[in-house]
Amino acid sequence: MPVAVRRTRPRSARLLVISLISASLAIITLDYRQGADGPLASLGRVARSTMAPLQSAVTAVTEPVGDFFSGLANLPSLADENERLVNEVDDLRTKVAVFAEQERELETLYDLLGLTQLHPSAVPAVVIGNGVSNFDWSITIDKGAADGLAVDMPVVTGTPEAPRLVGKIVSITDHSADVQLVIDRDYAVAGTLSDPREVGLIVGQGEQDLRMDLITPGTAIDVEAGSVEVFTVSYQVHGEEGLYPPGLLIGTVSRVFEDANDLQTAVSVRPAVDFSSLDFVLVLMTARPQEPAS
Amino acid sequence: MTRRIVVIAGVVVVALLLQSTVFADLRLLGVRPELVFLVTVAVAITEGPSEGAVVGFAGGLAQDFLLNQPKGITALTLTLLGYVIGLSRAYITSPSPLLPTALVAVGTAAGLLFYSVVATLLGVFDQSVTYAVKVIVLASLYNAVLTPIVYPALRRMVEGTRPRRVVRF
Numbered sequence: 457m458p459v460a461v462r463r464t465r466p467r468s469a470r471l472l473v474i475s476l477i478s479a480s481l482a483i484i485t486l487d488y489r490q491g492a493d494g495p496l497a498s499l500g501r502v503a504r505s506t507m508a509p510l511q512s513a514v515t516a517v518t519e520p521v522g523d524f525f526s527g528l529a530n531l532p533s534l535a536d537e538n539e540r541l542v543n544e545v546d547d548l549r550t551k552v553a554v555f556a557e558q559e560r561e562l563e564t565l566y567d568l569l570g571l572t573q574l575h576p577s578a579v580p581a582v583v584i585g586n587g588v589s590n591f592d593w594s595i596t597i598d599k600g601a602a603d604g605l606a607v608d609m610p611v612v613t614g615t616p617e618a619p620r621l622v623g624k625i626v627s628i629t630d631h632s633a634d635v636q637l638v639i640d641r642d643y644a645v646a647g648t649l650s651d652p653r654e655v656g657l658i659v660g661q662g663e664q665d666l667r668m669d670l671i672t673p674g675t676a677i678d679v680e681a682g683s684v685e686v687f688t689v690s691y692q693v694h695g696e697e698g699l700y701p702p703g704l705l706i707g708t709v710s711r712v713f714e715d716a717n718d719l720q721t722a723v724s725v726r727p728a729v730d731f732s733s734l735d736f737v738l739v740l741m742t743a744r745p746q747e748p749a750s
Numbered sequence: 751m752t753r754r755i756v757v758i759a760g761v762v763v764v765a766l767l768l769q770s771t772v773f774a775d776l777r778l779l780g781v782r783p784e785l786v787f788l789v790t791v792a793v794a795i796t797e798g799p800s801e802g803a804v805v806g807f808a809g810g811l812a813q814d815f816l817l818n819q820p821k822g823i824t825a826l827t828l829t830l831l832g833y834v835i836g837l838s839r840a841y842i843t844s845p846s847p848l849l850p851t852a853l854v855a856v857g858t859a860a861g862l863l864f865y866s867v868v869a870t871l872l873g874v875f876d877q878s879v880t881y882a883v884k885v886i887v888l889a890s891l892y893n894a895v896l897t898p899i900v901y902p903a904l905r906r907m908v909e910g911t912r913p914r915r916v917v918r919f
């Protein structure tokens with residue numbers, strides 16, 4: 457066997473490893489300094505746009521399998537759920553008829569007032585990837601710049617009438633986009649409570665519930681009495697509007713923190729979206745002026 | 751040689767694909783396996799430190815490019831991991847069939863710990879300590895469980911592409 461090779465190996469291996477480590481360090485430094493505009497970021501976009509169709513194919517094949525397993529886990533409650541849903545569908549059918557009428561009225565009024573922000577058009581997208589690392593709370597969707605999407609657009613799930621906030625687009629290629637989830641620790645969004653109309657800042661906490669800070673101290677929030685919901689809120693800073701149209705459901709308050717020094721009230725918010733089973737999402741084409749996608 | 755590169759690159763791409771799709775649904779208490787770590791350790795065991803380092807670098811870089819985080823940290827981690835595991839092979843003579851599993855578990859844990867520390871030092875690691883520990887423990891365990899299933903196939907594939915003739919240089 458290769459005895460001769462063995463003898464020379466340690467030195468060449470060491471040299472190889474040293475150069476690879478230097479290369480890694482160079483990449484870390486370069487990327488750190490250049491941020492989202494450098495050549496490495498463009499290379500990343502190329503890598504993602506090549507992966508997207510593959511992810512899309514794998515998801516198409518494996519999704520029924522995944523659904524089967526999650527269905528299996530929920531089997532006992534399915535019959536009950538079915539009955540409940542049938543009743544609910546009847547209820548909703550009547551409501552839809554009423555709402556359609558109201559919607560038309562509302563639209564006429566919005567047109568009269570020149571409001572557009574409240575009803576941004578929505579582009580449906582399929583979730584094709586779920587992030588690649590344990591330290592990354594993001595999903596990949598199958599629509600991109602070619603479909604009119606842009607960075608910072610809000611992503612929701614549910615119907616356009618009752619949207620629940622999923623996250624926002626953070627990076628984009630022609631035919632795919634990465635969505636940072638609202639539970640990411642870098643994510644922050646302004647929100648308002650449903651019962652006392654108090655505003656605050658909602659920050660992602662990874663796998664734990666979201667945290668809503670900066671609520672006016674002394675606000676009485678009664679979690680026992682009924683569910684207190686948290687919605688996005690519209691605001692303007694220096695004439696610039698926030699990213700989110702108002703009224704997107706973020707979650708429900710799960711617990712109120714007792715703050716000893718009483719400088720602010722903070723609550724814990726359970727997200728309205730089950731991020732582990734997201735298959736379809738809607739991207740809201742907010743009318744906010746966007747930088748042209750490169 | 752070309753065939754070897756193609757096979758190993760294929761393995762890395764498949765690992766990344768599975769990790770971002772199938773294993774995002776098949777989590778162990780909320781944590782998915784770190785398949786590229788697993789592939790790196792497996793190649794390092796069968797092929798040695800140089801190959802381990804190269805595969806770790808390439809696989810880590812590929813994973814980095816799919817992340818929204820500063821690139822290069824996974825590449826650095828896996829280069830070192832592949833090299834160290836490849837070297838350690840010369841010092842371990844245990845014929846136990848559980849050896850790869852143990853090395854994968856230890857390697858994944860050490861790699862993830864190293865990654866967390868480097869990312870923290872660079873100020874880009876925004877996870878809580880409890881979550882980081884949970885990921886390190888569960889991902890290593892998950893990888894270890896997958897090893898007996900994945901390792902034999904991986905080994906056969908990689909060994910099959912070894913150059914037939916030994917070149918002396």
